[in-house]
Amino acid sequence: MASNKNIVLIGFMGVGKGSVAREVLKYSKYMALDTDDVIESMENRRIKKIFELEGEAYFRNLEKEVSLWLQNSVSDTLISTGGGFYKVKNLKKIGTIVLLDSPFDEIIKRIKNHPNAVNKLKKRPLLSDLKAAKKLYELRRPEYLALADVVIDVTKKSAQDCAKELLKKVKKYA
Numbered sequence: 001m002a003s004n005k006n007i008v009l010i011g012f013m014g015v016g017k018g019s020v021a022r023e024v025l026k027y028s029k030y031m032a033l034d035t036d037d038v039i040e041s042m043e044n045r046r047i048k049k050i051f052e053l054e055g056e057a058y059f060r061n062l063e064k065e066v067s068l069w070l071q072n073s074v075s076d077t078l079i080s081t082g083g084g085f086y087k088v089k090n091l092k093k094i095g096t097i098v099l100l101d102s103p104f105d106e107i108i109k110r111i112k113n114h115p116n117a118v119n120k121l122k123k124r125p126l127l128s129d130l131k132a133a134k135k136l137y138e139l140r141r142p143e144y145l146a147l148a149d150v151v152i153d154v155t156k157k158s159a160q161d162c163a164k165e166l167l168k169k170v171k172k173y174a
């Protein structure tokens, strides 16, 4: 178990990592950060632009850089990650891994029902082709499950309920 006492939220694009993280903050003393936000600040440009102009491999290298910083310099923080961040080699050394889990169709429904759905889809390059995204989901899900210390099924639950469940379940890792 990592000594940093971070909580690392992993899960597929659109599953609600940001929404659950914001609720967790209301009920706990964690500080929070989001790996995609850190990367956008480092680069001073949007993820979508980074993918378009530099390609995915370049983005994955930035994730690696961020993962080393998290391991070495960040503690007591709730860390939301991009859907592919879990691939970094040192994930387990960053903190307790919490997977937000839901079936693919439910995740897509959740995004489409969001008042800002168009933007939510537009900013995620890997969701532009839903067939390919489903394949990616099927490939990743067993890998997410294998890494997770805690799994929260978020299907049809409010972000608030998920946050409360999360805080209860991570207690034993504190």
Ligand code: S3P
Residues within 6 Å of the ligand: 011, 012, 013, 014, 036, 047, 081, 082, 083, 084, 085, 123, 124, 125, 126
């Ligand atoms: C990605 C997920 C995105 C973002 C990038 C790549 C992925 O983050 O990091 O577009 O590989 O699943 P969200 O999971 O917050 O959408």
